[in-house]
Amino acid sequence: MPSLKDIRIRINSVKTTRQVTSAMKMVSAAKFKKAQDDISYIRPYVDRLAGIIYKLSGSLDEDFELEWSQVREPNKILIVPISSNRGLCGAFNANVIKEVERLCKVDFKLQNALNNVDILAIGKQAQKLLNSHGYNVVKDHNELYSHVNFENVSEIASELMEAFRSRKYDKVVLVYNEYKNAAVQIMRAEQFLPMELPSGEDAKAMVTDYIIEPDVPTFIKTVIPDALKTMFYRVMLESLASEHGARMTSMHKATDNATEMLSELQLQYNKARQGAITTEILEIVGGAEALQK
Template sequence: MAASLQDIQRRIASTSKTRQITSAMQMVSTAKLSQIQRHGGSYTVYSDALHDVVAHLATAHINNVKGTLLEQRRVTKVGFLVISSDRGLVGGYNSTLLKEVMAEITRRQLTTDQVVILAVGGNGADFFKKRGFDVAYEYRGVSDVPTFDEVREIVQMATTMYDNEVFDELNVAYQHYVSRISNEVHLEKMLPVSTDDLVESKDETKFTADYEMEPSAEQILSIVLPQYAESLVYGTILDAKTAEHAASANAMSSATDNAKEIIDSLGLKYNRARQSAITTEITEITGGMAALN
């Protein structure tokens, strides 16, 4: 019985240490979430303004603009830019995302030879490598609050591959941050840039005046479009990292709560075992005294 009590005590001590670790990790993830939300809020102002300018130019001048980012060509290979996490301890963040990408590949009846993977995050890269997909590019170690310089390398690689016809269409897959307790998978076409989506999403009430432009609107649009593509990628990575921090905070919160339940259960078990041991000792002492009498 003594050994059993010691075993329970060791388990309680071990679980208590685990609880301290998960609680600390929860606080760290919550702090990172607050930080990236502040950063993302300021970036949203810029990205919305850029989108409005591109949409306004596209409304009147898109037919005169030439460029590979707008080129609609026959799709023989499909690229997927998959933004996952580098580490675990984020609940179903990665598994839900990767499952949806695989479901999309199945829906479109694509073979491994028709798919090109650009992986941002180690979990996604390792997942697709194990399944025989062509992981043409991978980027690991994205910062907790990514900078635009980090994304520049990613988007330049994506657009270069598109220009070189490594793939004919690029889709981005990531976890969209909804709230502190909820994320949802988004899978959107990024390249070629859809001019129809630009025009349809434009708020016509925002632009009533005409602009005098130097150089021409066509030249400006041809320069701004790559910047717009960069902003899309950067925005999705910010969104994905926000969702990752939220998922990590939730996972660590659940782990902390579970540890507390285990500790409470073990404490009850320990008290019962200790009570049983004491009762046994009292019985033995009483029995011994009766024998002496």
């Protein structure tokens, strides 16, 4: 049975841990509120923009070819996992790693066997774990988390678009957590390039009578690069909100567990203290009786 001193040390240690987890929860809650607001603002815009592009694509001629939607034989693949720079956020990072491994072993098994799957990591956790698992992490953009804004995100999106246009990669896939609420994140593996546009009968069914100047092909060619950057920015905001929500939930559970552990330790301490007092009383009574005899 542990001594009173050992139990006191554990109580102080758990109290310190609870203070840390409680502070981290409050910090994440403040950041989560801002990230949640950003998501609520950008989602309708991106959805509407994508809807207009998809509908207009139905009016294009069949021989119209857009460089961002060219479907090529997927010989060279780039996977972009979006994780966090710090841990202590539950299964947030682990789910990203699992999904990347699933893509490499199932969806792109042949390309992976030929060493034709590269990884551009955003977040130190993905970079560190995927490197340790033997995957080909060719580059990282961990510095992005210092300033997540449209300008910085669009630079990375332009880098991905240029790699696709120059045929360095035939397919670019984003792996990230989509925000649902503070406790739930949905794992997504989303094809970023080539951009998937409706074709055939699906495209004709979506045609809407828009008035476009100067013409639809010019408009599509002009808008899609900016639309891709905006979509990538949305993905980053989704991941950011998911991270803060996951960390806030994780730290809330950790704080509750620490409180529960403190109650158990305090009870254990009281029992040990009562036992020690009882032992001392018995020793005193025994000594007094021995003196009388």
